[in-house]
Structure formats: structure tokens, C-alpha cells
Amino acid sequence: MANTAAVMTGLNSIELQDRPMPEPGPGQAVVRVEAVGVCGSDVAYYRYGKIGPFVVQGDFILGHEVSGQIVAVGDGVTNVRAGDRVAVEPGTPDRTCDQCRAGRYHLCPNLEFLATPPYDGALLQYLLMDARCYFPIPDSMSYEDGALIEPLSVGLWGCQRASLRPGDDVLVTGAGPVGLLAAESARALGAGSVTLTDLSEYRLGVAASHGFTTEHSGSPTDRTFDVLLECSGANGVLAAALARLHEAGRAAVIGLSKAEAVPLPLSMLNWKEISISMVNRYNNTWPLGIDLVSSGRINLAGLVTHEFSLAQTAAALDNTSTEPESLKAMIYPQRT
Missing domain, CATH: 3.40.50.720 (NAD(P)-binding Rossmann-like Domain)
Structure with missing residues (x-):
């Protein structure tokens, strides 16, 4: 099974490459990525190669506003199962440091955050993460809604x-x-x-x-x-x-x-x-965000203004500079 990724190979350069199909280990799960929103940080890395101390070195995969469907789970995973539609929290803390133990996991000094160098992002067809980063969404929510839980957070x-x-x-x-x-x-x-x-x-x-x-x-x-x-x-x-x-x-x-x-x-x-x-990202916001969207208390209508396939990733990253009436570009990795 192919696992195609949109890879940043240099400034303003994206190529489609095949990556290994991930296999979940204990506590992990694989999600088939269905929607990835383009964030300003993605655009900054694409155009300039860095944000503050975070510098892109070598090939790099962008994207951290993610939703998809679980396709495989590893041993010990109980919060999700194959077939679940999920929104993805893109940061994996070590869960053992002083900040994590104090409940401030978003300030973990060892946080592995999607699309923040040196950690690749989610612009590929299948993503492997700690299963605790996956939150089921109801059928009433679209994959676009699921990806928007990240900026909503x-x-x-x-x-x-x-x-x-x-x-x-x-x-x-x-x-x-x-x-x-x-x-x-x-x-x-x-x-x-x-x-x-x-x-x-x-x-x-x-x-x-x-x-x-x-x-x-x-x-x-x-x-x-x-x-x-x-x-x-x-x-x-x-x-x-x-x-x-x-x-x-x-x-x-x-x-x-x-x-x-x-x-x-x-x-x-x-x-x-x-x-x-x-404000540095978020802390324990995914369940609340999903509840507010699925209950209709938060309106996401009209935020996704442009849609792109994985092969159109470069155009998606250029969207805000080429389209004056653009809010959120959404990339669909299963569309190559």
C-alpha cells in the first residue's frame, strides 16, 4: 500500500514522494489522513525555512491541522479503534517531565509537534502517532470540521x-x-x-x-x-x-x-x-472543541474557502498570497 507524502525539498519547493507504510507499536495508532488545513506556520516554513529557533534542514513534511480515520491500532490502545473518524491533536508530550506532571503538557520541553522541525507533519496519506493524540468525532462532523479543531483550540x-x-x-x-x-x-x-x-x-x-x-x-x-x-x-x-x-x-x-x-x-x-x-498552543481543548462544534454552539461555516489535492500542495501554500478572498485552504491527501 502506498503512503504518498507532499515533501518540502527546499524553499518554495514541494515534491510527491513515497514514504514507508507505518506500523503501530504499543500505544500507537495509524490514521488515514483525510483533511489537513494550511496554517500560517506552514507557509512561513515553506517560504523562509524557519520560525524563530526552528529551522528546516533537509526534506520536510508540513501540516498539523489534521483529521482522518483510524486504520490500525497497536497493543494497549483503548481510546480508539479501527474505523473511528478522529481529529488529531498534533503534539506528543513526553508525559513524564515536570511540566507534564503539573498538567502543562503543552509546555513540555520535549514536545514532538507535527510540522515543527525536526518533526515531520501530516501532509501524507497515513500518519502514525501516540493514540492518545486521536479524538473521535461524530458522523455529524465533517473531516474539515475535524481539522479545524486545531485552530479552534x-x-x-x-x-x-x-x-x-x-x-x-x-x-x-x-x-x-x-x-x-x-x-x-x-x-x-x-x-x-x-x-x-x-x-x-x-x-x-x-x-x-x-x-x-x-x-x-x-x-x-x-x-x-x-x-x-x-x-x-x-x-x-x-x-x-x-x-x-x-x-x-x-x-x-x-x-x-x-x-x-x-x-x-x-x-x-x-x-x-x-x-x-x-498563548502557546492549547491544553486539553479537543474534547471541548468537538462538543461545541457537534452541538452547533460553534459555527465553522465559510471558513474553508479553497480545496486542494495532495499534488496541489504548493498552490495551497501560496493560496493566501494569490487569493484575496481566502481564509482556510484545505488539502486532501487521499486525492493525489
Whole structure:
């Protein structure tokens, strides 16, 4: 049985290659990959070969927003079985370090995360992982929905890091896929109101179609908020948005600026006693995300705007730069 992979062989270069068919060991399971969402990190590795300290060296497989169907399980696996449709949590912690034992497995220093060098990603037809990374999804959820649980988890964790409470007025800066899913998360978790800002009229239109209040980033109002979810990473946005928080406001920084140092209005932050939390991926969000999507409390409609086969991976990675009305490109590895 073939296991075709889309392999990054250099900057802006993708080739289809055959990889060995994986066999599950104890505690492992093999999934037939059905859908993989394209993330901004995939695009950055493809174009520039690195993100911060993580550098691509040699052939590399991208993709970490994944869903599929279990085809084989190893000894001792009880949480999934062959035939299950699953969403995949892409990080495998060592489960023994101090961070894991404290419940912060997402901060494990030995975390093996798909498509983060040196670990290959999921743009191939069959993927082997620790079975505890697989979460069954109901038949009511599509494989696209399953793959979107990963970016949704970023939004859910951002809400938790911002200590979002029912009734909070929430400002989300950046209406890309993560921003929209952060907004969906905030509403599902009880926010009183959710407002999204962006420069793109198209993205603001999608946000409005989901029932959110919108603002063009160039013309903000004087309205203030309890919680900020900063998802844009754009220069100056964090500082400006922090100024719109009430006293004792809380912020979660989800989108990171390319600049290593970001100026902040410390006197204002001190005077209002604003709390700022960083967001590094997520922790125990898959069951909640699946429940919220399958129950209809989170709306994923319209987020997947473009579809590609495995052979079209390069075009999928170029999609956001070639298509102004693009949100999430989805790759289907079983379509070669």
C-alpha cells in the first residue's frame, strides 16, 4: 500500500514522494489522513525555512491541522479503534517531565509537534502517532470540521488564558481563521458581546455573517472592553487594543509580532491594572472543541474557502498570497 507524502525539498519547493507504510507499536495508532488545513506556520516554513529557533534542514513534511480515520491500532490502545473518524491533536508530550506532571503538557520541553522541525507533519496519506493524540468525532462532523479543531483550540485556550467570564465584552483583533475561531470560542463560552476588527472588508464580511459586530481597523470607535484576544500579530495593534480595555481588563496574546520586542504603554497598563497572558498552543481543548462544534454552539461555516489535492500542495501554500478572498485552504491527501 502506498503512503504518498507532499515533501518540502527546499524553499518554495514541494515534491510527491513515497514514504514507508507505518506500523503501530504499543500505544500507537495509524490514521488515514483525510483533511489537513494550511496554517500560517506552514507557509512561513515553506517560504523562509524557519520560525524563530526552528529551522528546516533537509526534506520536510508540513501540516498539523489534521483529521482522518483510524486504520490500525497497536497493543494497549483503548481510546480508539479501527474505523473511528478522529481529529488529531498534533503534539506528543513526553508525559513524564515536570511540566507534564503539573498538567502543562503543552509546555513540555520535549514536545514532538507535527510540522515543527525536526518533526515531520501530516501532509501524507497515513500518519502514525501516540493514540492518545486521536479524538473521535461524530458522523455529524465533517473531516474539515475535524481539522479545524486545531485552530479552534487556539481560540479556546486564548479565552481560558484571558480568564473570560460570562457576560464579558470581548474585542478580537484580526479576523483571519484564528481570530474568527477565537470569536466563536468567546461567544460559545458566554461572552456578552464580541467585536472583531480587521483591515480586510472580505474578512469583516465573513465575521458579520457569523453574527459578530465588526470594525475596520483604521476607524475604531471609543468603545471599551473587558477582554482582548489579539490575533493579528500586526505592528502596533496590541498596544492600541490594550488601551481599549476597562480597568482590570484581561488580554491574551495569540498572534505574535515578527518583531522580537514590542512597545507597550506600561503606565496605562499599571494604572488600569491590566493583565496580559501569552498563548502557546492549547491544553486539553479537543474534547471541548468537538462538543461545541457537534452541538452547533460553534459555527465553522465559510471558513474553508479553497480545496486542494495532495499534488496541489504548493498552490495551497501560496493560496493566501494569490487569493484575496481566502481564509482556510484545505488539502486532501487521499486525492493525489
